Amino acid sequence: MSPGASLESDRPRSGLPTPDPRFAVVVFPGSNCDRDCLHVLRDVLGYRAEFVWHEEEDLAGFDAVVLPGGFSYGDYLRPGAVAATSPVVRAVRRFAEAGGLVVGICNGFQVLLEAGLLPGALVRNRGATFRCEWVHLRVERADTPFTALYAPGEVVRMPIAHGDGRYHAPREVLEEVEQRGQVVFRYVDRDGRTTPEANPNGSLHHIAGLVNREGNVLGLMPHPERCSESVLGGQDGRRLFESMDRWLRERARLTAGRTR
Amino acid sequence: MNKRVRVVVFLKPGVLDAQGQAVQTGLRALGLEASEVRVGKAFELTVPEEGWRERVRDLCERFLTNPLIEDYEISEREEVAAR
Numbered sequence: 001m002s003p004g005a006s007l008e009s010d011r012p013r014s015g016l017p018t019p020d021p022r023f024a025v026v027v028f029p030g031s032n033c034d035r036d037c038l039h040v041l042r043d044v045l046g047y048r049a050e051f052v053w054h055e056e057e058d059l060a061g062f063d064a065v066v067l068p069g070g071f072s073y074g075d076y077l078r079p080g081a082v083a084a085t086s087p088v089v090r091a092v093r094r095f096a097e098a099g100g101l102v103v104g105i106c107n108g109f110q111v112l113l114e115a116g117l118l119p120g121a122l123v124r125n126r127g128a129t130f131r132c133e134w135v136h137l138r139v140e141r142a143d144t145p146f147t148a149l150y151a152p153g154e155v156v157r158m159p160i161a162h163g164d165g166r167y168h169a170p171r172e173v174l175e176e177v178e179q180r181g182q183v184v185f186r187y188v189d190r191d192g193r194t195t196p197e198a199n200p201n202g203s204l205h206h207i208a209g210l211v212n213r214e215g216n217v218l219g220l221m222p223h224p225e226r227c228s229e230s231v232l233g234g235q236d237g238r239r240l241f242e243s244m245d246r247w248l249r250e251r252a253r254l255t256a257g258r259t260r
Numbered sequence: 261m262n263k264r265v266r267v268v269v270f271l272k273p274g275v276l277d278a279q280g281q282a283v284q285t286g287l288r289a290l291g292l293e294a295s296e297v298r299v300g301k302a303f304e305l306t307v308p309e310e311g312w313r314e315r316v317r318d319l320c321e322r323f324l325t326n327p328l329i330e331d332y333e334i335s336e337r338e339e340v341a342a343r
Contacts, residue, residue, distance in 0.1 A: 078326055085323065114326070121328045123271070128278035168275060168329055202276065 018256055021063040021248035023049040026092070026108075028083050033069035033105065033225060040228045041066070045241055057087045063248045064101040065092055067108025069161070069223060079122065079164045080110030089115050101145055101244055102217045106162055109209070109219030118212055118219045119177055120169035126202025130163040134234070135200055137208055137222060138188040140181075144211055145247035146218045147184060149239040155192045156236035158222035160200060165221040167203035174204060185209035185220055261309045264337035265316050267324055270300035275329050304337065 025037045034051065041049035052059070054072075059065060073082035083089060089111060096102050096117055104112040112118045125131060134157055142152040150156065169177065177183060185208040189198040194206045201221075209220025224237025271277050277298050284297035303324060307316060316334055325332045 077324070081323065081326070121326050123275060123329055124278040126276060126278060128282040166276075166278075170328060173328070202278075 018249060018252035020048050021245055021252070022061060023047055023244075024052040024059060024062040024065045025049060026054065026065060026067050026088055027051050028054045028070065028072035028086065028088075028111075030072045030074055031068050031070035031107070033107075033223065036223075036225045037066050037068045037105070040225045040238070041241060044228055044238070045245070047241070047245060052088060054083070054086045054088045057091050059088075059091045059095045059100070062095070062100070063252075064103070064244055065095060067092070067102070067104040067111050068225075069106030069108060072107055072111065075107070075164075078110075078114065080107060080112075080114040083107075083111045084114035084116075093117060096212075096217050099214075099216055101248065103146060103240070103244070104217075104219040105223055105225065106160075106165075106221055109221055110164065112217060112219045117217050118210060119173050119182075120167055120207075120210075122164050122221070123166050123168050124164050125162070125166050125200075128163075130161075131165070131200045132159075132161040133200065134159050135208070135222060136188050136190050136192075136198065137185040138192050138194075139184070140186055141184045141211070144184060144215050144218065144243075146211070146240055146243050148243045148247060150243070153192065155188060155190065157227065157234050158224060158237055159226045159234075160222050162201070162221055165203065166201045167205075167207040167221075169204065177207075177210060178205065180213060182210045182213065183207055184211055184218060185222065262306050263309045263312045264304065264306050265312065266335045266337050267303040267305075267316065267320060267332055268300060268335070269302070269325050269330050269332045270298055272329055272331050 023041050025034050027034045038049050041047045110122050113121055137156050139147055139150040139154045142150045186206040187199045187208050189195050199206050211218050224240040227234040227236050228238035279299040280297045283299055284294055287294040320332050321327055
């Protein structure tokens with residue numbers, strides 16, 4: 001099943017249980033949102049989720065990988081640049097090529113760009129200020145494995161916390177990203193408009209998150225794991241993980257149907 | 261023999277240099293009417309002499325810089341003896 005394909009199958013349901021999807025949360029030296037991600041996946045949503053150390057070279061047995069926020073390897077050189085050379089990111093590349101779901105959040109997004117798994121770059125925020133606040137995002141694509149439970153064009157609220165989150169790409173790369181519809185989240189105001197004030201860091205085209213061409217790798221600067229429980233002031237991030245779980249279950253069902 | 265090499269990196273002209281702008285603000289606060297301030301970074305490394313320029317360029321493209329947003333210049337420093 002391709003990531004863009006419909007989740008609904010006209011195949012008759014087998015009724016047989018499929019194994020629960022298994023999530024990996026990668027831990028780099030300097031990751032600091034890894035525990036939050038594991039908490040949401042395991043404690044809030046009840047999924048199977050485990051930490052994977054940055055020296056791990058094999059992701060066999062996992063269905064999805066989360067690259068969490070933080071300051072991997074101290075963010076020396078450029079944010080995500082050193083992490084992109086780590087053994088686990090080589091494994092993530094193979095995992096993504098094989099069709100696995102990969103989501104990079106904040107520093108994880110920076111890692112995916114530095115590793116070349118997503119197009120473009122993230123540079124110092126406009127104004128050189130660290131921005132830690134709630135933002136509004138417009139869901140541009142609700143047909144990805146990460147966003148199927150959102151409505152197209154829906155405006156959601158998520159927190160950001162970063163100093164290097166200004167999306168930049170050379171003109172030809174930016175045009176291609178837009179033409180292919182790879183932008184998944186854009187910074188907007190509460191009414192869904194891309195006003196200059198609604199852009200917290202100066203990102204080109206207000207880009208807050210995007211997918212690769214195949215649609216199975218997502219990177220975003222906002223933190224869905226920090227808004228997956230009402231006690232934290234919002235739950236709009238929760239559906240991102242629930243979308244992944246649903247998509248993986250559907251894929252497992254289809255695969256099981258094919259092999260019987 | 262080894263080569264001592266310096267690599268200087270700047271954001272490409274089209275990329276907003278937020279650090280440069282902040283430094284410019286500071287310079288102006290101190291009374292210097294500076295403009296077009298850019299902040300870059302420099303690396304110095306010692307590498308085996310054979311094919312050094314090609315190898316350093318390759319590392320610049322793959323790791324030391326992000327070619328999407330940065331330009332770099334490689335220069336030779338004084339020679340140092342192999343250990």
